[in-house]
Amino acid sequence: MNMTGIETLRWRYNKLEMIDQRILPGRFDYIAYDCAASVAEGIRSMVVRGAPAIGCAAAYGVALEALRLREDTLAGFAEKLDLGFKSLAESRPTAVNLFWALERMRGVWASMGTAEPLQIAGRLLQEAHEISAEDIRINRAMGDFGAALLKDGARVLTHCNAGALATAGWGTALGVIRSAKAQGKQVSVIADETRPFLQGARLTAWEMVQENIPVTLITDNMSGYLMSKGEVDAVVVGTDRVAANGDVANKIGTYMVAVLARRHGIPFYVACPLSTIDRSIASGADIPIEERAPEEVSGFRDCQWAAPGVAIRNPAFDVTPADLVTGLITEKGVVLSPNSEKIAKLFSS
Ligand code: MRU
Numbered sequence: 001m002n003m004t005g006i007e008t009l010r011w012r013y014n015k016l017e018m019i020d021q022r023i024l025p026g027r028f029d030y031i032a033y034d035c036a037a038s039v040a041e042g043i044r045s046m047v048v049r050g051a052p053a054i055g056c057a058a059a060y061g062v063a064l065e066a067l068r069l070r071e072d073t074l075a076g077f078a079e080k081l082d083l084g085f086k087s088l089a090e091s092r093p094t095a096v097n098l099f100w101a102l103e104r105m106r107g108v109w110a111s112m113g114t115a116e117p118l119q120i121a122g123r124l125l126q127e128a129h130e131i132s133a134e135d136i137r138i139n140r141a142m143g144d145f146g147a148a149l150l151k152d153g154a155r156v157l158t159h160c161n162a163g164a165l166a167t168a169g170w171g172t173a174l175g176v177i178r179s180a181k182a183q184g185k186q187v188s189v190i191a192d193e194t195r196p197f198l199q200g201a202r203l204t205a206w207e208m209v210q211e212n213i214p215v216t217l218i219t220d221n222m223s224g225y226l227m228s229k230g231e232v233d234a235v236v237v238g239t240d241r242v243a244a245n246g247d248v249a250n251k252i253g254t255y256m257v258a259v260l261a262r263r264h265g266i267p268f269y270v271a272c273p274l275s276t277i278d279r280s281i282a283s284g285a286d287i288p289i290e291e292r293a294p295e296e297v298s299g300f301r302d303c304q305w306a307a308p309g310v311a312i313r314n315p316a317f318d319v320t321p322a323d324l325v326t327g328l329i330t331e332k333g334v335v336l337s338p339n340s341e342k343i344a345k346l347f348s349s
Contacts (some may be wrong), residue, residue, distance in 0.1 A: 001221040004171075004178065006164040006207065008053050009060065009132065014067065015246045016060040018048045021165055025206040036065035036084030041097070043091040043126070046197070050166020051240045052135050055097030058088045059166055061129035062105040066121035077117040081109070093288040094249055094317045096241040096278040101131055112130060132168040139170040141331040143179030146236065146271055147286060149188055149334065152290045155191040157223060160251035161203035162238025162271060168243040172238040172271035174207060181213060186258075188214035195220055196252060196314065198295040208230050220253050227264040235261045235268045243272070244276045246322030246338030247284025251314055258324040273331055277343060284319035 010017050010030070017030040019310055033039045039061030048057045069077045092098060098348070108127045112120045118246055128319055130301065139225035150156065156177060160166075163174035170178060180187045189208050194200035201217055208215035218226065226232050235257055241249045248254070248270050261268040281287060292314045298306035328335040332349070335342050 004164040004169055004207075006169065006210070008048065008165050009056055009168060011060070011091070011129070016057070016064060018042055018057060019165065019223065020047050021203060022046055024165075024202055028164045030288060034064055035044075035068050035178045036061040037087050039064065039330040040087040041208050043088070045339070049199070050161060050163075051095035051097040051238065052139075052172065053093050053165070054092060054168040055275065056128070056132045056168050057103035058091075058098050058133060059101045059131045062102065062130040063087045063121065063125040066109075066117065066124045070118045071122045072116060074114060077120070077273055092290060093239045094290045095276075097273075097275050098205070100112075100275045106129065135168040135273070136170055138275075138331040139167055139172055139175040141177070142271050142273065142329050143170060143175035143182075145331075145334050146176030146269065146329040147180035147183050149269060149329070149342060150176070150185060150234060152185045152187075154180070154187045155190060156187055157192065157226070157229060157257070158204060159192040159220075159235075159237050159254050159257050160194045161207070163204055165203050165207060165236060171207075171348055172273065173236045174204065176236050176269075177208075177213060178211070178272055181211075182189070188216070190223075190226065191215055191217050192223060192253065192257070193217060193219045194253065196300070199251065199318075200299070205263040218259075218330055223257055224260045227266060228286040231253060232264075232266055235266060237268075237270055239270050239272050239276050239288050242272055242328065242338075242343075243281045243284045243287060244279045244283065244343060245283050246325060246328065246335075246343055247287070248272075248320045248322070248325060249287045249289070249317045250320065251319050253335060255318040255320045255324075260322040262324050268320075269327050269329055269334075270320075270325055271329045274332070275344065277346070279343070279347065284321065285301055287317075287319060289318070290316040295302045315341070
């Protein structure tokens with residue numbers, strides 16, 4: 001079903017298994033999860049990451065918790081499942097897909113009224129499967145719209161990893177690349193390394209190498225140079241949350257790339273499923289930005305190279321103002337020069 005061969009999340013023997021993205025590409029392994037708290041920990045520690053994949057994992061976390069509590073009384077089930085929702089909601093703050101998926105699961109639960117816990121658990125699992133399957137369908141649709149924007153031979157710069165690993169499959173930004181390839185276009189990727197967690201170096205490069213899609217890895221401070229040399233034709237990135245006015249939160253460094261793209265007249269596209277648009281937030285200024293551990297900046301894993309005691313900032317995301325965005329690529333089509341009116345219209349048609 002996934003069609004990339006990369007199954008970021010899979011359901012096996014009544015457990016959720018997720019590829020451990022912290023150890024790629026050196027090792028490829030799955031970790032199994034059996035309750036909401038353990039899935040929340042998997043999200044927090046970035047075993048799974050990427051906005052849509054986090055949403056899918058959270059949905060499975062709810063289903064696992066419901067299955068775990070299936071023999072409880074209805075009151076006990078409700079009280080404990082609620083705690084499961086809470087622990088998942090507290091796992092990471094920026095990607096709105098997490099909260100979108102939890103709200104959808106809560107709606108399904110509410111629609112079951114006073115049904116038996118076993119029945120509710122079954123229905124929640126069905127919904128989690130549906131959210132994942134839907135994610136792949138949406139990514140394929142976005143891919144087709146996005147691929148039409150790329151010319152044959154396009155050299156596309158991307159930041160972070162918005163690929164199969166960041167979704168249930170196919171990817172958002174890398175889904176556009178995969179769809180372009182499927183349409184017979186010879187596209188190539190320039191992958192920003194993406195300090196400090198190295199999603200570009202470790203994950204995007206790995207995904208592209210797996211599929212023989214030409215990919216060149218650069219450090220984050222090289223993109224301006226390549227743009228100034230005419231070596232980048234388009235930028236395509238994913239997003240964790242888009243505000244009602246079209247401001248885009250994405251991996252730290254995305255804003256810098258958008259400014260550079262504008263300076264060099266290069267189109268800057270954001271692959272954005274509707275589940276990533278948060279219409280309750282008027283502008284990017286209100287998007288919560290996760291601040292992660294200083295050790296991610298002072299070194300990598302066991303190797304710490306900065307002077308102990310140095311002050312460190314580690315915001316994991318930044319906000320690109322809507323006016324720097326050439327277009328949002330959604331499953332309903334491309335929204336050029338996004339603004340509040342155009343985004344509102346997306347949800348009314
Ligand atoms: O911290 P991460 O790795 O979860 O951040 C991921 C990103 O910023 C992605 O670009 C975004 O979630 C889009 S994934 C389709």
